[in-house]
Amino acid sequence: MSVIQVIQDQCTGCTLCVKVCPYGAIAMKDQLAVIDLHRCTLCGACVEKCPVQAIALTLERKPIEGMQDYQGIWVYAECRQGEIQPVVYELLGAGQRLARARQVPLSAVLLGGIGIGGHAVHLFQRGADRVYVAESEQLDVFQDEVYSNILVRLIREHKPEIVLAGATSMGRSLIPRAAVQLGTGLTADCTGLEIDAGTGHLLQTRPAFGGNIMATILCENHRPQMATVRHKVMAEAIADETRTSGEIIQVLINDKDRISRTAVEEIVHDVEETVNIMEADVIVAGGRGLKVPENFKLIKDLAGALNGAVAASRAAVDAGWIDYAHQVGQTGKTVKPKIYFAVGISGAIQHLVGMSSSDTIIAVNKDPNAPIFQSADYGLVGDLFEIVPELIKRFQSLR
Amino acid sequence: MNLIVCVKQVPNTTEVRIDPKTNTLIREGIDSILNPFDAYALEEAVQIKEQHGGTVTALTMGPPQAEQVLREAISVGADKAVLLSDPAFAGADTLATSYTLARAIRKLGDFQLILCGKQAIDGDTAQVGPGIAVHLDLPQVIFVRRIRDISGTELVAERMTETGFEAVRAKLPALVTVVKDINQPRLPSLRGKMTAAKAEIPVWTVKDLDLESGRIGLQGSPTWVRKVFSPQPRSGGRRFEGEPTAVVDEFIRTLKEDGML
Numbered sequence A: 001m002s003v004i005q006v007i008q009d010q011c012t013g014c015t016l017c018v019k020v021c022p023y024g025a026i027a028m029k030d031q032l033a034v035i036d037l038h039r040c041t042l043c044g045a046c047v048e049k050c051p052v053q054a055i056a057l058t059l060e061r062k063p064i065e066g067m068q069d070y071q072g073i074w075v076y077a078e079c080r081q082g083e084i085q086p087v088v089y090e091l092l093g094a095g096q097r098l099a100r101a102r103q104v105p106l107s108a109v110l111l112g113g114i115g116i117g118g119h120a121v122h123l124f125q126r127g128a129d130r131v132y133v134a135e136s137e138q139l140d141v142f143q144d145e146v147y148s149n150i151l152v153r154l155i156r157e158h159k160p161e162i163v164l165a166g167a168t169s170m171g172r173s174l175i176p177r178a179a180v181q182l183g184t185g186l187t188a189d190c191t192g193l194e195i196d197a198g199t200g201h202l203l204q205t206r207p208a209f210g211g212n213i214m215a216t217i218l219c220e221n222h223r224p225q226m227a228t229v230r231h232k233v234m235a236e237a238i239a240d241e242t243r244t245s246g247e248i249i250q251v252l253i254n255d256k257d258r259i260s261r262t263a264v265e266e267i268v269h270d271v272e273e274t275v276n277i278m279e280a281d282v283i284v285a286g287g288r289g290l291k292v293p294e295n296f297k298l299i300k301d302l303a304g305a306l307n308g309a310v311a312a313s314r315a316a317v318d319a320g321w322i323d324y325a326h327q328v329g330q331t332g333k334t335v336k337p338k339i340y341f342a343v344g345i346s347g348a349i350q351h352l353v354g355m356s357s358s359d360t361i362i363a364v365n366k367d368p369n370a371p372i373f374q375s376a377d378y379g380l381v382g383d384l385f386e387i388v389p390e391l392i393k394r395f396q397s398l399r
Numbered sequence B: 001m002n003l004i005v006c007v008k009q010v011p012n013t014t015e016v017r018i019d020p021k022t023n024t025l026i027r028e029g030i031d032s033i034l035n036p037f038d039a040y041a042l043e044e045a046v047q048i049k050e051q052h053g054g055t056v057t058a059l060t061m062g063p064p065q066a067e068q069v070l071r072e073a074i075s076v077g078a079d080k081a082v083l084l085s086d087p088a089f090a091g092a093d094t095l096a097t098s099y100t101l102a103r104a105i106r107k108l109g110d111f112q113l114i115l116c117g118k119q120a121i122d123g124d125t126a127q128v129g130p131g132i133a134v135h136l137d138l139p140q141v142i143f144v145r146r147i148r149d150i151s152g153t154e155l156v157a158e159r160m161t162e163t164g165f166e167a168v169r170a171k172l173p174a175l176v177t178v179v180k181d182i183n184q185p186r187l188p189s190l191r192g193k194m195t196a197a198k199a200e201i202p203v204w205t206v207k208d209l210d211l212e213s214g215r216i217g218l219q220g221s222p223t224w225v226r227k228v229f230s231p232q233p234r235s236g237g238r239r240f241e242g243e244p245t246a247v248v249d250e251f252i253r254t255l256k257e258d259g260m261l
C-alpha cells in the first residue's frame, strides 16, 4: 500500500484536489482522482482541501525517543571578524517570541576567538537568558567541521527544542552540516516562525518555487527543530540596556572538536561598503528599462539625491551594467529598506522575493500592467527618462 | 580523477504562477529544466577532467523523466550517468535526499570530488550538498566561485562570503557546491548530443542500494510540508498616471501628506 491513497468510495469527483496540487500530480480518471506517485511529493495540500476526506496520507511516524527532554530556544550568535552579525539580534527578536509562547528560556551560542565572550552582554540586552561561550584561537576563523562539531556536541548535551541561525554564507554552510549530523530537520530561509498553539510544534513558513508559493513546514517528530532566517526578514529585538547579566556557560573544547580537513588560507574583502544594500535605509534599483549602461547614471543620481544605495534586477546585472553584488532577488540579496525605488523593473517574482518586505515600495514603469505595481505602495506610470530626472530635481531641492 | 556531479531536474520556476481567480498554481506548459546552478557544477567537473584526466559521473534522484537532465549532462561532457528512481524515494526532504544520494555515491566507488550546485531553484535550500558531505564524512567547501588549484590529494577553492571571499584548502575526497561566477557552461556539441541520445542510463531503485528503509522518502524525512498557499499581495497601493510633471507633483504631494517627506 502506498502512503497516499484516494479512497475511491468516498471520492465525489469534485476536482478540488486536482486544482490545489502544486505539483500537477493528480488527474481525473473515470470521475475519480488518481495520484501520480512519481510527481507527488506527499505535501498533503490535497488531503487538506478534500471536502469529503477521500484522500488518506498514512505514515508511520514516531516521535524520537526522549523528545520531551528537548527544551528551550537557541540562537546561533554568528560572529564575523569578532563582531556579532546584525541578523543575530533579529533572531533574538524571533527567539523571544517563541520562548514566551513555549514558556522556556532563550539561549545564545557564541563561538569565536579569544575575547568573543565579551559579547555576551549584548546578547543578554537583547533578551538571551543564557549564553554558551566557546572561545579559542582555533575558532578565530570559521571552519565548518570544527564549528559544527562543537555545536552538535552542545545540542546533544543540552537538548534545545528549537535552534535558529542566520541564512548567511556561514549559516548556510554550518547549519545544514549540524542538522544532518543530528539527524534532524532543517528549514532554510524562513520568513515566518510561529508556535502551533495546539501542539507546541514550530510552524516554519518559507517561500518555495522562487517565491511563487509559500509553504509551511513542520518538523514534528524530531528535535531540535532547526531553521535559518535571512538578514532583515525578522524585526530586531530591542536592546534593554539595564539587562546586562545572565547565565554564562563556558564550553570546553576537546581535541576531537579541533579536527578539520579544511584550512582557511586567505580572507578577502572586496565588496565596497557602498554596495552593502543589505544595510541601506533607502535603495534605488534599476532594471532593463534603462536600456543602455550609460543610463544607469540616472539610478545613481536618484540614489545620490536620496542618500540611498544602488541596486539592480538580474536583467541589469546580466547585461553587465552593474556588479552582481548589487543584485536583489532570489539569486541575489534580500533587502528590507525603509524605501525601495524600483525603476524600469517589471517585478518578476524572482525579483519580488528579494525586496517585497521593504517598508515602502515605489515603482516607476511605463507599462501600467507591469506586475511591480501590484507590490507598490506608490506606482508612477510613465517614461522613466522623463520621470526620474524630475524626481532627482525635486528631491535635491528638498534636501 | 573521478568526479561526481549531483544534478536535479526542476520546474522552470519563472513560469510557475498563481491563478489570481482560483488561487491555485497554473501548471499548463511548465517545462522541466536542469537546475541552473547544476550546469556550473557540471562544467567545472568537465574542465577538471579535461585538465587532469579521469571521469565525470552525473547522478540524479527523481522521477523517470529526470533521465532527461542526465542526457543533458552527457551532452556537455559527463562520461556516465545514473538515475535513482523509485516511488519509495518520493517525499524526501533534504535529509533523506542527501542520504540516498550518498548511498548511491558509495556504490559508485572511488572518487576524489563531488560537485553540487549552490541550490536547487524549486526549494532553494542549499542543504543537500552539505548533507551528502556529512553522510560520507567528507570536508566541504560551500558556495565556491573559483577552484584555484586541484591535485590528487587537495584543492584550494575560493568560497563566496557576504563581503568578498575566503580561500580554503581542503583535503580530498571532498564536496564543493558552486555559484554561477565559477565558469561559463558550454553548449552541447553535435557529437555530444549524439552520444547523449545513445547513452545507456542505468536506473537504480531501492533494491540496488544498501539503504535503511526508515531513512528514505517521506518516512526518512523529519520535515514535511504542512500546507502551501500564495503570497499575500500588497494592498492599498496608489497610482499616479498622466503627464510626467503632473505625476511627479502629485506623487511628492502624497508623500508629504503621508508624512514620508
Ligand SMILES: Cc1cc2nc3c(=O)[nH]c(=O)nc-3n(C[C@H](O)[C@H](O)[C@H](O)COP(=O)(O)OP(=O)(O)OC[C@H]3O[C@@H](n4cnc5c(N)ncnc54)[C@H](O)[C@@H]3O)c2cc1C
Residues within 6 Å of the ligand: A286, A287, A288, A289, A290, A312, A313, A314, A315, A316, A327, A328, A329, A330, A331, A332, A333, A343, A344, A345, A346, A347, A348, A349, A350, A351, A354, A364, A365, A366, A367, A370, A382, A383, A384, A385, B013, B014, B036, B121
Ligand atoms: C532561477 C532564476 C533566478 C532569478 N533570480 C533573479 C534575481 O535574483 N533578481 C532578479 O531581479 N531577477 C531574477 N531572475 C530574473 C527574473 O525572472 C526577471 O527576468 C528579471 O527580474 C527581469 O528584470 P527587469 O525587471 O529589469 O527586466 P524586464 O522584465 O525586461 O522589465 C523591464 C521593465 O522596464 C519597463 N520599461 C522599459 N522602458 C521603460 C521606460 N522608458 N520607462 C519606464 N519603464 C520602462 C518595462 O515596462 C518593463 O516592465 C531570476 C530568474 C530565474 C530563472
Ligand SMILES: Nc1ncnc2c1ncn2[C@@H]1O[C@H](COP(=O)(O)O)[C@@H](O)[C@H]1O
Residues within 6 Å of the ligand: B006, B007, B008, B035, B037, B038, B041, B059, B060, B061, B062, B094, B097, B101, B115, B116, B117, B118, B119, B120, B121, B123, B124, B125, B126, B127, B128, B129
Ligand atoms: N534529487 C536530487 N538529485 C541529485 N542532486 C540533487 C537533488 N537534490 C539536490 N541535489 C543537489 O544539491 C544541490 C542543492 O540542492 P537543494 O539543497 O535542494 O537546494 C543541487 O544543486 C544539486 O546539485
